[in-house]
Amino acid sequence: MLKALPRVVIIGGGFTAASLAVQLLRRSAQPLAITIIEPRERLGPGLAYSGADPDHRLNAPTGSHSLDPLDPLHLSRWCTADGLLQRDPEAAMPNGLLFIRRLDYGRYLEDSLRQQAAAVPAASLRHCQDRAVRLESVGGLWRVQTAGAETLFAEVVVLATGNPPPALQWSAQDGLSDHPRLITNPLLRPQLPQIDPDARVLVLGTALTAQDMISTLVRRGHRGPIVAVSRRALVPRPHAPELMGPVLPASLLQSSETPLDRIMRPLPDFLAPPVAPTALAWTRALRGRIAVLQAQGLSWHAAFDDLREAVWRAWPLLPGSEKRRFLRRLRPWYDVHRFRSVPFNDAIVARARAQGLLSFRRARLVALRAARKGQGLRVSLVAPGQSQVVEETFDWLINCTGLDPAAGIASNPVLASLRGQGDLVVDGSGIGIQVDPDCRVLGSDGRGRAGLFAFGPPTAGVFGDPLGALFISAQIHRALPGLLQALEDDPASRLACNARQPH
Numbered sequence: 001m002l003k004a005l006p007r008v009v010i011i012g013g014g015f016t017a018a019s020l021a022v023q024l025l026r027r028s029a030q031p032l033a034i035t036i037i038e039p040r041e042r043l044g045p046g047l048a049y050s051g052a053d054p055d056h057r058l059n060a061p062t063g064s065h066s067l068d069p070l071d072p073l074h075l076s077r078w079c080t081a082d083g084l085l086q087r088d089p090e091a092a093m094p095n096g097l098l099f100i101r102r103l104d105y106g107r108y109l110e111d112s113l114r115q116q117a118a119a120v121p122a123a124s125l126r127h128c129q130d131r132a133v134r135l136e137s138v139g140g141l142w143r144v145q146t147a148g149a150e151t152l153f154a155e156v157v158v159l160a161t162g163n164p165p166p167a168l169q170w171s172a173q174d175g176l177s178d179h180p181r182l183i184t185n186p187l188l189r190p191q192l193p194q195i196d197p198d199a200r201v202l203v204l205g206t207a208l209t210a211q212d213m214i215s216t217l218v219r220r221g222h223r224g225p226i227v228a229v230s231r232r233a234l235v236p237r238p239h240a241p242e243l244m245g246p247v248l249p250a251s252l253l254q255s256s257e258t259p260l261d262r263i264m265r266p267l268p269d270f271l272a273p274p275v276a277p278t279a280l281a282w283t284r285a286l287r288g289r290i291a292v293l294q295a296q297g298l299s300w301h302a303a304f305d306d307l308r309e310a311v312w313r314a315w316p317l318l319p320g321s322e323k324r325r326f327l328r329r330l331r332p333w334y335d336v337h338r339f340r341s342v343p344f345n346d347a348i349v350a351r352a353r354a355q356g357l358l359s360f361r362r363a364r365l366v367a368l369r370a371a372r373k374g375q376g377l378r379v380s381l382v383a384p385g386q387s388q389v390v391e392e393t394f395d396w397l398i399n400c401t402g403l404d405p406a407a408g409i410a411s412n413p414v415l416a417s418l419r420g421q422g423d424l425v426v427d428g429s430g431i432g433i434q435v436d437p438d439c440r441v442l443g444s445d446g447r448g449r450a451g452l453f454a455f456g457p458p459t460a461g462v463f464g465d466p467l468g469a470l471f472i473s474a475q476i477h478r479a480l481p482g483l484l485q486a487l488e489d490d491p492a493s494r495l496a497c498n499a500r501q502p503h
């Protein structure tokens, strides 16, 4: 009789699922039966790379976007084989770095997953095009139920549910969710709808999604005023000048260090003890390091990158109160240095500002309603530190506010079901799922659930920054030995481990 293949079910079919499936297929000593549950038609693009807008590009070069961190040139090779540059010559910077379109990256993820599965014929990869709604431990296995009433059993289940879609609290509260001029989730639209070029547009948010949407409008010849607001009106910083010059520095071209090598380096000296693990001490240490580098003629980016690459080691050292302080006060500054602007879109935004077409304002939206005359929206804005409410009418509102992983747990039935059973808890900083250092999900009794893992954005509360492609693929790489081991565990030990303990 044929031996049944060990089963892995991955819930969510975006980048995290694709990277995990590729790494599993490449590294597992035995063939596996992998099922990815994803309601979208395609596996790989997920929320982030399903759009069709040609103006929306990856926010960093291809080198940091490979599905497999042990094969950092995988994406570059795919671009060459695909002939991508013939169709999109604009993707190449004069120095050769590629900033490809997100829609092409979505194709890369889908293609690579298919190719990798075909390369391991003894294994199986299945797309269950459905939504997981319930997950529970039954007799040493995990049982997943889908909205379409399918039941799947697996030795290992991985939560790869990603970012919840953008939402706007005001639309629901004020009965505006169906307002035709309110774009609550701009990622859902294949293109921005046909906004009249003379329309007054309010963009809520000033970060990368705002930059994407503004670029689309401007490229389409928008002439009306565009106002972008956020509490601090902070905008994404550009990439390091060393990377943007006409020729890449020799040190970079000759380096044999891969992006994964950099992530696996120990905590940089400027953050290591005796520097206290507090947000303030680390901010000071970072500033000190930047000053040293600037004295050598370098930009702030190198010091910041050392911090970013070590965040998975550093963040867990911060006490809970310090994590919460960082999220409350420093997060917006961290984010604009961390998530850098796409050079092409940056240029479009800068031009639009210089022409007076676009303005950035520090303000908070406090009320929103349908305008009495016409079809627009009446907004109430308050500038920071002021009590005066300014009322204005816009023809369109595009919501580009950040994604909220915490909201994703309550609104995602499968995560809510686990939480209700005590098999999942929210992490101490309140932004995601509590996992152990090997990404095993912890229950309300504080014990790791055997065979249940979570990767990517939902684990940001524990690791700080498993948000970008490179950092997610590296996180999977680190946890893979434990995950492969979990497939070997006998059901009796899983059963004993997953019996909930009173707490």
Ligand SMILES: Cc1cc2nc3c(=O)[nH]c(=O)nc-3n(C[C@H](O)[C@H](O)[C@H](O)COP(=O)(O)OP(=O)(O)OC[C@H]3O[C@@H](n4cnc5c(N)ncnc54)[C@H](O)[C@@H]3O)c2cc1C
Pocket (backbone or CB within 6 Å): 011, 012, 013, 014, 015, 016, 017, 037, 038, 039, 040, 045, 046, 047, 048, 049, 057, 058, 059, 060, 130, 131, 132, 133, 160, 161, 162, 163, 164, 187, 209, 403, 412, 413, 414, 455, 456, 457, 467, 468, 469, 470, 472
């Ligand atoms: C617009 C945008 C642009 C980005 N650009 C970049 C970039 O240029 N570079 C970079 O490194 N990072 C970028 N990111 C960061 C992004 O978080 C990661 O790169 C990566 O895409 C995250 O992948 P994911 O699979 O975890 O999440 P997602 O892309 O959010 O996919 C999660 C998937 O899970 C599915 N799902 C959720 N719940 C269930 C359920 N119950 N049952 C079944 N399926 C479910 C959803 O349908 C979704 O398709 C971007 C993010 C966004 C939102």
